Amino acid sequence: MSGLGELDLPGTPDSPGAWDERSREAMRERGIPDESAAVPVAREADSASGGPRRGPVRRAAADPVKALMHRHRELCQRAVDALEIAAGLEAHGVTDRTAARFRHRDVFSLAEEMYARVPREAKTPPPRPVPPAAPVARARWAVVTLLTLLPGALCAAAVAALRITDGQARLIAAAAGTLAVVLGLRTALKRGPLSRAGRGTPVGRPRHGTAAWTCWLVGYALLGDGLLAAAVVGGPDTLPTGDTDGPWPLTPAPVLALALGCAPAAWSAHLFASGARRRLAASRGLEEFAASVRPLLFGAFGLFLGALAALVALCGIALGEPAAHAGALTLGALLFLARLLTVHGSTHAPGLVLTAAASAEGLALATVFAGRLPGCGVLAVPVDTLVTAWGLSAVPALACGAAALTLLIHANRTLTRASAHATAERPC
Known part of the structure; x- marks a missing residue:
């Protein structure tokens, strides 16, 4: 490869450096003959015979693994084990078929040789993080469990406050409850299986405003x-019950269920992550790993x-509301997969998918309101037909269901890729 000679690597053809020594050691362990010794032997034979040979001199064979190590030198030097190199190679498009060109049966075997040939100051590998003791691990898991239960507890308290208050006190309770639930959810997402702490660099550019679209989806569930029922009946100033002085109709049951669902979401994510890491250590090929992780993914989901x-x-x-399974389940599936x-x-x-789902719900409301304008009644026909046939929950169920299926x-x-699980080990 061109440009390899410009890299600052120790060693020369006459004085091999650390990379060559580790290369020869790894080749000897794999039973590959060291053809680089042919050149010195030929030179000694020439000097013994009194002159150079007429025939061609056998040159040392090219080392494709060494060239690959040059290309991914930073990955090899910062890796703490061969699995991290395998995940990095897969992220760069190296497959088992590609590894066959480097005389290896799979990416994992190639990564093991690359890790063994990386020059290091110390002969011993870097120390692995010591797993916490059983009491400490149980204490940490207890803290994480309490944090995942916090949003549900705060949401239940907020719903109870809305039930027993009225007028201005109801508005204050709603504002305080919303703030408490948001802070509790933010705290729960900072630690545990639903946290990004200790994870690698995100793949792709994150979209700004994702939290805002998530709040819109949850607000629509509430x-x-x-609002859609009032719009279908005749306008936002007319409630479905015909009582324009009554309280605005709320549906807190789906939101309460979603808040309580933070705990099973964290437990399911933990089971999936820990199972995937165990299979990553036991797998010997990318296809084998993907086939073993896929049932874990669908099982956790x-x-x-x-x-x-x-x-x-x-x-x-508990709240005396009809169970809106379709809208709540599709929204919960969407939020779980997104997280x-x-x-x-x-x-x-x-x-991107959360933005599309929230935009679809907003567009449905906008078309119903726009259909009340003179000459624009055709705009409200799709949503009116959907609500008449399947009920009010059909709009969020369709929007969130399509988005969840996409995710x-x-x-x-x-x-199901190894690069998605090559992250720093965490206690939970």
Whole structure:
């Protein structure tokens, strides 16, 4: 390869450096003959015979692995184990078929040789982080569990405050409860399986305003059905019950279920991440790893949906509301997949899909309101037909369901790659 000679590497052809010594050692361990010794042997034979030979001199064979190490020198030097090199190679497009050109059966075997041939000041590998003792690990997991339960507890308190207050006190309770839930959720996302602490560099440019679109989706789950019902009936000043002086209709059951769902979401994400790391250490090929992780992904996703469905039903019974399973489940699936992808380094696709889902809900409301203008009634026909056939929850269910399906397909391709799990070890 051109330009390799310009790199500042120790050693010359007559005085091999650290890279050549480790290369020869690794080749001897793999049983590959060291052809670089042919040149000195030929020179000694020439001097013994009194002159150079007439025939061609055998040159040392090119070392493709060494060239690959030059290309990914920074990755090799900062890697703490061969698995990190394998994940980095996969992120750069190196597959098992590519590894065959370097005389290896898979990327993992190639990464092991590259890691063994990296020159280091010390012969021993860098010390691995010592796992915490069992009492310490249990204490940390208890803290994380309490943090994941915090948003649900605060949301339950806020809903109870809305139930027992009226007038101005109700507005104050709503504002204070919303602030408390937001702060509790922010605290829960800073630690544990739903946190990005200790993760690698995000893949792709993160979209700004993702949190705002998430708040819009949750706000629609709380207020959207009442607003849409009023718009379909005749305008925002007319409530479905015909009582224009009554309180604005709220549907807190889906929001409460989503807040309580932070705990099963964290547990499902933890099971998926820990299982994927174990399979990464045991796998010997990228395709084998992807095939073993895919059931884990769908299992964690199904486990969360099952827990969320139970929470939606219980919250509906406790608050005396009809269980809107379709809208709540699709929104919960969308938020879970978006966070799971964000935790594992993919930020662009979740932000884009959340924006699309929120925009679809906003467009549905806008078309209904625009249909009340003279000559624009045709704009409201699609939403009116959908609401008449499937109910008010059909709009968020369709928008969030399509978005969640898109993210599930993307997660099936992204989270089954080794590079999505090559991150710093964390206690939880």
